Amino acid sequence: MNGLLVLFDLVLLAGIVGVAWRCLASTDLFRAVVLFITFGLLLALAWVRLEAPDIALAEAAIGAGITGALLLVTLERLRSIMAERRSGRPHSPPPDPTGPHALLRALHDPLPEHRTFLPALTFALVVGGLLVTALWHQPQSVGLEPVVDAHMDVSGVDHPITAVLLNFRAYDTFLELAIVLIALLGAWSLGRHDLIPARPAPGPILPGTLRLLVPVAVVTGVYVLWAGSHAPGGAFQAGAILGAAGILLVLARPRQLPMAPGGPLRLGISAGVALFLLVGLYGLAAGHGFLGYAEAWAYPLIILIEVAATLSIALTLVALFVAGRPAGDDA
Amino acid sequence: MDGGWLLLAILFSSLGPGIAIFFLPEHRQGLRTALNLGGAGTKLALVGVLLAGVLRGDEYRFSLPLMPGIELVLAADALSLLFASLSAVLWFVTTVYAIGYLEGSPRRSRFFGFFSLCVSATVGIALSGNLITFLIFYEILTLATWPLVVHRGTPAALRAGRLYLAYTLTSGLVLFTAIVWLTLLAGAEGFTPGGYLDGLAETHATTLQVLFVLLMIGFGVKAALVPLHSWLPIAMVAPAPVSALLHAVAVVKAGAFGIIRVVNDVYGAELAIELGLTAGLLVVAAVTILYSSIQALRTDDLKQRLAFSTVSQVSYIILGVALAGPLGIIGGLVHLVHQGITKITLFFCAGNFAETLGIHRISELNGIGRRMPLTMLAFTLGALGMIGLPPLAGFVTKWHLGLGALESGMPWVLGVLVLSSLLNAAYFLPPVIRGWLGERREPWHEPLQAHAGPTRFETHWMLLFPVVFTAALGLLVGLFAGLGLSPLGWVSLIVQRDYSLPGFGL
Amino acid sequence: MSPPGAEWLPAGIAGLVGLSLAVAVLATAWPRQAHRIGLLGALAVTAWVLVLSAVFLNAGPDPETAATRVALGGWEAPLGLMLHLDGLSVTLLVLTAVVGLATSLYSLGYVHDRIERRQFWPLWLWLWAGLNMLFLSGDAFNLYITLEVVSLSAVALVAFTGTAAAVSGAVRYLLVNILGSLSFLMGVVLLFGEHGVLDLVLLEARTEAGPTERMAAVLMTAGLMLKAALFPLHVWLAPAHGSAPAPVSAVLSGLVVTGSFYLILRLWLGVFAPLATPAFGILVGLLGVGALVWGSLQALRAGRLKSIVAYSTVAQFGYLLVAFPLMLVDPGTWRVVVFFTVVHALAKASVFLAAGTLQHAAGHDRLADLGDVLRARPRMVFALGLAGVSLMGLPFTGGFIAKYLLLEAGLGTVLAGSVIGVLWVLAIAGGGLLAAAYVLRMVAPSFQRGRADAGETVSLWMDWVPLGLATVAALAGLAGTLTLNTLALTPGAP
């Protein structure tokens, strides 16, 4: 416990809180999003400090990366929609209680009136204060670390987090995959992707960069996936990295997306869940319990699941980025 | 348990056809009529079988656990049979009448469906073996009656329906609360002649008094006790068979029957007297009798007058129960039947006048006795019965009530009866006199013939038969009141057998 | 000597999860056949649940040991996840199966467009699977995940018609859900920080009234209140339910909201039981009274059929809140509460389905202009009325039994000397009147004299399922004893 670390912690936390504050206080949405991405990266740093490299990796890839991309593209879409509406209907702004200007400037959120300031502040302070009080009263951790440690030898993998994710608490992980899938189904159900304006990333840099970036990303992804069994990394991180690559591809050629055939696409996005479930049901049938593995088969099965999950996650993330349902899905 | 199936069969003899009728297309008139009459006839027959059984002294009981410790109990004692037979007989008649009355009108499937539901609920009320079962059927009755009240679908009908629901549902809630409370205190006992609350009288006297008031409010709305009666005259907008049902067979009777059950079989007359409950009830009943008679005098609308008369007459039942002596109870119980028969006659007649000749007001009745003698005869019998002239049904009641009042040491009740009879005469004799002795100069306006063609009798036979039947019944039950199976004989049996009270030998 | 079939119980529980998940995954992967998969799956899941509950009832006569816990993957808590089946979860599983089956059948008629079918069925099956998993979950964090599965798919179902109203309702619904989930998760984290375990049974054994538990209770309860649309946090409900497709509204109002409430109940019965104070009961009870009054008034105000029904949900959940102070006096009341929820869910779902049919026939659901269709469709009116009667708490329906038991508990409180108990009794008794008023609003136009016009033709499913479900809701009264006895098989709960 040395002072420097404490100082680092303090500064880091102050930075995180400060960035979050600025993010939420900014009137310009673009600025807010950029600050949020920064916030994500700072968090990743904090996770490292908390000895959670897996989470740091995930935060960087998913929390900052994918979320950032999603946010940015959303802003872009909003701007485009607004512009189109403005040009189409100059004299009839849609109704909005927060004032006519706010609407026309899509990416601008005026600071709210002062009416809610005091109560909101009070409540936030009280809730935060109560939380802190509760946390300060907690005993030093008991935790599950010893239990996990004791079972690592039968988990089939070497990395405790992977063991927890894909063996001890595989059910959670399975559902997590399902949630990603449901989010995509939800987004798809809203309409076809061609309803949503898609804007190419401007400039010639991206296509050029892509040629470099995509292979690197694929390699990194595969590595992270493989490393997951014994070191920080795993399906989600890998999926996020692969997904990021996919997103870049989409960004580069937004109007010429490959016409994904419906059937295989569906299979692709549900492959992870399906495989996971199959293995789980097999475990049930074989007497290891639902989502259980025979000790000997644990490792290969986990890897199998991770591979499928990675692919599905990557595909799903890209699809979420596109946001609309591909035309092929309706065929 | 063996006999339980008979009780269920009685219940389902109207429920089954009722549900079937709901799903019947509008144009299947023959099948609907068959179902209606079949159900009514079956019920009548089954009640007859039950009657014989109970007379033999057989036990009939059906129970179904509803909640832990609480059962749905159907049981047949002499009192329940009194009400059950009344509703079975009158239902049959009313069904015939309703078929005739509604001929050619729309939405008959709905009407008869709810109609049957109503009667099922009424029979359920009659056969209920404990308060909770009673409550269940009581509320079903409320709900099943509403569509009938609003059947015409006019704004007035809907408003009347709303008022009806507001009154009955509110009172239902009060009743509900009271019953739950009572059950908490005393357990879910079945009706016991003489009551089952004796053990609580010492410790919970005030609570029992409060509960009694709540129960009376709950039943009082349906029984149309005076501050709670306003829905009844308004509900007159309903078609005539519905009014007959409301006033004679089901709704009002259900309330009165509930009061009878509470006073006699929950509290027990002795306890009720001891807690000073009957005195209050007596005063309310007396006020109701007089007030509504005066109201009846004030109106020119025939059905409204009849409605107020119902309010007044039903309180005779309650008066009798509140007298809490054997003769008073006999008077009250027998009036349950007598009022039903008499009032249904009157409503049928009013319906006939309205349906055949488009007449709604008393001032238009002049000379109707010549155009519709049988209906007018029936009306006369009904009216005189209501006044309480011998040998009609109403007299038997009044006689016993009078004696009961003296027996209970409350001669002022006799004064109420005298005054009420005078008022009854004052509002019932004018229509009778107008009908027989009045002169009509212009020709009759004949809406029925205009739309259904000439009729063989003075009106459609399905409208005429019930009138004649119930009028004759009203005469016979009074005239042969001394028979063992007459309502009076049966009621005396109830009082002797279930309350171990000596009958009054005359 | 365990009864026959008991040894299959754990496998059956896991199998139920597996089956419902498999159906959902299959429908996702093969959307073209989604409706067929859905129908078969609905039948299979329903059958499975019924058999499972029969086996459970047969096997667990002792309330203390009745819970069956299944270690997933063979990993016992605290390391692994446990599925947890007891009387409470069985009851809700059966409820879900019944409503789910009805909704599925109804949807066969309602969602007939090819493309919509592809969107609808996978989401719906995921929702159903999520509900099954929610009721079976015995782990705090896993509850959060299942809640998310449920809410995300529910939001997607609300939005999937893609209209402005639907999307707007869905956005609000989603944000509220995320806020609620995060609050819940924060509570879980606090508990985990304090005790280092996530399993509810283990947590229950370790909790005592400390600041962490208190804060966790507050966070989780508030979050779930938000999700369960408990007054005054109900405002998302009407827009979401009002603009969602009918079968979705039915499931949302009948099951999803119920799921969140189930969790509140489960937590306060187990983990947080030591924390409850009379003041807490009174606060929740007052909120309940507020819900009853406010929800009913709004239902009386609203101009659209589905809005009325949605606000009626707000009002009806008031009863459940009012029951909290009663539970503090007589802990056994919780079983009544669950029975009430079951009955309410059945009735509410059938009302929504009927409303959907009417809306389909008329092309809108503005009450003022609905008279023609109501008059021409007595079957729907009957369904509305029957379910409405159950909502009012009038006999012979399940609502009556539930109301009776609630009132009994309320009066018991009064008799035990609680002054404020009078308020609860008044609320319980008076709520029925308000319910009657808004049910009457829905039903009365059909009795008005006027033109009858059946409107658009509807499929057989849409015509009959509402009535069938309403009948089930009405007859649920007969299952009162059974339900209460089943619920008694919940270890830990009073």
Add this chain to the structure above:
Amino acid sequence: MNGLLETVAHTLAPGLLYPTGGAILFALGLYGLIRRHHLVLRILALNIMGSGVFMVLLGVAARGEGPPDPVAQALTLTGIVVAVSATAFALALVVHLTRLTGHAVMLPGPPDDDAPVEDISREEHHADGGPADRASSEDRPA
């Protein structure tokens, strides 16, 4: 003096410091959620709240003497994925909302009474478009 230092050191240990930071983030997110109107900002606020939760969780996990609790970390990972899924879905909804209504804020008010509610079971569909097509085409000027 030593005692004070120890208390400070104890307070500033990551196991307490980070949870405190997490709590602050949670409160901050809540504050922002209440105060801001734009849906994207609200989504950001929710994400910040979520990050607060994760920070508490990880902080708590790191409180012990030994290596951090892997279960907590696994949970966090799951939470992050869930959060990003929800965010993605929310953003998609926001885009569609803006497309349909022209604004990205939530309008207050009950869904009354004249708001047209479309009934999907009635709609005529064309092979090439979903219901959303129609809604959007209606929404746009002719």
Add this chain to the structure above:
Amino acid sequence: MNGALLLAVPLLPLVLAVFVGLRPGRARLNRMVPWTALPGLLLAALAPTGLEATFDSLLMGTHLALDPTGRAFLALTAGLWLAAGLFALSERRDDPRRHRFYVFWLLALAGNLGLILAQDALAFYLFFALMSLSAYGLVVHSGKPEAWRAGRVYLILAVLGEVLLFAGLVLAVHSAGQSGLAAVAAARPDGWALVLLVLGLGIKAGMLPLHFWLPLAHPAAPVPASAVLSGAMIKAGLLGWMRLLPIDAAGHAVLGEMLMLLGLAAAFLGVLIGVVQVRPKTILAYSSISQMGLMTAGIGLALLLPEARGGLLAAVTLYAVHHGLAKGALFLTAGMAGQWPASIPGRALFGLFTLLPALALAGLPFTSGALAKNVLKGPLAAEALPGWLSHTELLLSLAAAGTTALLLRFLWRWRTGLSTPADGAPDRRRWWAWGSLAAMAVLLPLGVWLAGPDGLPVTAGDLYGLALLWPVLLGLVLAGITWRWIHDRETPRVPEGDLAVLAEAAWRRACRAERRLRLPPPQPRRMPARLRVLRLQLRQRLEDAERVLTRWETIGLLFSAAMLGLYLTLLAR
């Protein structure tokens, strides 16, 4: 068998009433109407003593019997109804609504016959009510305004009488513990029961001051109806008194004195008001009041002189029979005004038939009147009455003088209306009916003397008696004075129905009030406009409030507030 006989008497007219009502056109049915009274007459004449029957199933047990009093009343009633019925048959020949008249006639007949046979309170009340109410139809039959007015007064008093009688019977039966009339009387009704019984029956008997329906109803009703009304029906009240009042060995001095007072007052007032009337039937009505007063006094005497009650009751009965027949004949006389024969012998017979009943009423020796009066006065000589009552005999004689004067007044007013029938042929049926009744004035005393029924020892001396002559002479003198001194007018000096005028004024006021108080038609009222506006406003408020709640910041704040609230409540242990 006995039962059937007894029951048949009232049942026969009832059955016929139903048939006449159902088949109004049948002439043959109409012709049977008068003869339905015949079984009653036969029963009275031929039935063995002690004929009785009990019907347990009828009402709450019905007991019918024929006792000596009943036999006398039955004979009177049946005979009078028979004669009047025959008279009616021809008198109503041209009435288009005669079947209606016959139905009411038959119903009233049934009631009248039945109440005589009834031996228990319920049956008595039943027949009493049947008779009273059916007679209303007879009173208003002509449909003229006068008839409606008379009918209204009659009906109100009849119903009042019913109700009072009902209450009295209930009280009496309650204290007796059983409902047989004999038992009731034996239990000595007192207090309210007594008052109610006297009043209830007194209305029917034309007792002062409830007599005023009589002078209205008699002139309004058709002649035969007036005949039975005055001759038979009002006797029902008397019979009731005889059956129900405590006329036993103890007597009842207070009641007796009261009845004496009322009876004698009626006897004189009836005369006084009667002589100033102008319409013959009105005069007869007042005569009835006067005569009933005498009978009332007779009952009073029986109460005052318990030892002599047997003779007194027999005397009253005899008086009732005598009065019924004579008054019936006189009313028929009024109806014969249009039958003044053209031939001299016819005129002589006509005169005889006219004078006979009149003289009988006046109490001329060898008429029924003489016998009745003698028998009535008989016990008075033996017993000593206290106070003013000691002058009873004188008072009775004075009343007889008044009767004479009144009847002369009747004959005088009646004479002016005499005319010969249009076709000149005498109406035989009317003649027979009238003549036979008139003849009874002399036949009755003869019969009584010869037959000498139980409890009524009649000596030849009772048939005449000079004491009876001077009142008749006094009456003639009085009549002469009246005729000489009082200028006759075409409108009566005291309006017909005396007290009824006052009562009617009150009634009219009540009717006006009733019209003002009339209820609106049974329409459920719409909500008042003000409330409707309020409801709309409330609706708007609710919507606004919900909109405020829906705002996101409200949701957030409420959410935080909920957390805070929950936390605080959890702290409050």
